[in-house]
Amino acid sequence: MPKALKKRGQTHIASAASKPYQKASPASTNSASTNLISPNTSLGQHFLKNPAVISSIIDKAGLKATDVVLEIGPGTGNMTVPMLQRAKKVVALEFDSRMVREVLKRTEGTDLAHKLQVIQGDAMKTAWPFFDCMIANLPYQISSQVVFKLLSHRPMFRCAVLMFQEEFALRLSARPGEALYCRLSVNTQLLAKVDQLLKVGKQNFRPPPKVESRVVRIELKNPPPPVNFTEWDGMIRLLFNRKNKTLRSVLNTKSVMKLLEDNRRTVQSLHPEKMVDGRPAQVIVEEILERDSWKGQRAAKLDLDDFLQLLAEFNEAGIHFN
Structure with a gap:
């Protein structure tokens, strides 16, 4: 979910119990299109609404039933719920208190509730818990900060599958001589392998962002190179x-x-x-x-x-x- 996190501090919130979004049926926990809560664009919230894109992103992570997933910026939980169906646990780190309530509603009263942990706080000021995979539609203006924190995170994780603004994503894997080749390219490639996975058009978000997006997969080099x-x-x-x-x-x-x-x-x-x-x-x-x-x-x-x-x-x- 694209934008800045300004609030300080964090709150750990347990799973709750009532009915999600629609008054109709619990099946709505799997529906990305039925969520009508208004995104806060000042926080860069752009909800990924296309179920096919969501499924493709989760597939690229190769989730296992034993995996703990860290999701930064879950929003209303459009991607959180499908991950809960595949993983052992999802830890969702969310700044917006409205979204904390909404993502909890998605599992209330279901057998997925015990697999979800929501932490309210600033992703850059909060200590990240252990995770096997990170999967996220990130606030775009903290992309660089997240990548550098990710590269230094220990213990090592298996992979991160992340949504970025297209130009930023291409910088991660840019090669010498290319226009986008930069400090970010060199530092990322020193410590990790980066794969460009898919391009995601503006129409897949609500509201549509002003930029095109891309999903990349990041895997840390293990062992890391012997350099200070x-x-x-x-x-x-x-x-x-x-x-x-x-x-x-x-x-x-x-x-x-x-x-x-x-x-x-x-x-x-x-x-x-x-x-x-x-x-x-x-x-x-x-x-x-x-x-x-x-x-x-x-x-x-x-x-x-x-x-x-x-x-x-x-x-x-x-x-x-x-």
């Missing part, structure tokens, strides 16, 4: 600040050189036993970037192996980015 991610991201952040400039022009600025000198002094003070090149950081950086492998290179054209090699060469020379 804080330092890695420090380098990637700098280089992609101006990704189409040469590495030398990006790094050879007063502010960057000051940062690298400060980092070097910090490392030396913490590890005085290590031999440190006494030359200025600028001289060392320029020496590295004059090598044939890096001369004239731009971040926009480098792949994961290139960045890993570049970081290793910097570190070996005593240049650090955290």
Whole structure:
């Protein structure tokens, strides 16, 4: 469900018991189209209403009867109920108190109620519980925050199948040289495998969003690569600040050189036993970037192996980015 979460704090809410949505029959628990509660577009709520799309998303996760699923932004439960029918448990994390009540109504008085746990709170301020799979139609403006929190989440999960704005989804798997290739692409692909699953048109939501959407599957690499991610991201952040400039022009600025000198002094003070090149950081950086492998290179054209090699060469020379 596309938009920002502003309220602080969280509330754990147990399953309740009465009848869902329609006064007609309990079969309405499976109906996405019968829910008439008004979405709050200031929170970016766009309810996924097409049952075929919902089924396809859940199928792509390959849910097992033993799985615990984490859903961020369940809304009125259009996707929650079908997941409950397949999984051991669904933990739904929802900010809007109206939606908390609505998603609980979907299972009240049914044999699915005991499998649902609803947590009211901000997804970015709430500690995520253990889960095997995350399946969600996310608030689009917290997409980047969710992805980075997901990449660092432990214990590891099997997969995440998530709905994003189309351009954001394509950035996750963009390759070197492509227009959408960015810091997000590199960091995500360092830690995870990303598959583009399906495109979802605006007409599948109520109300229709202004953008097209895509569903992706994210699987963490296990074991993760042996790299200090804080330092890695420090380098990637700098280089992609101006990704189409040469590495030398990006790094050879007063502010960057000051940062690298400060980092070097910090490392030396913490590890005085290590031999440190006494030359200025600028001289060392320029020496590295004059090598044939890096001369004239731009971040926009480098792949994961290139960045890993570049970081290793910097570190070996005593240049650090955290």
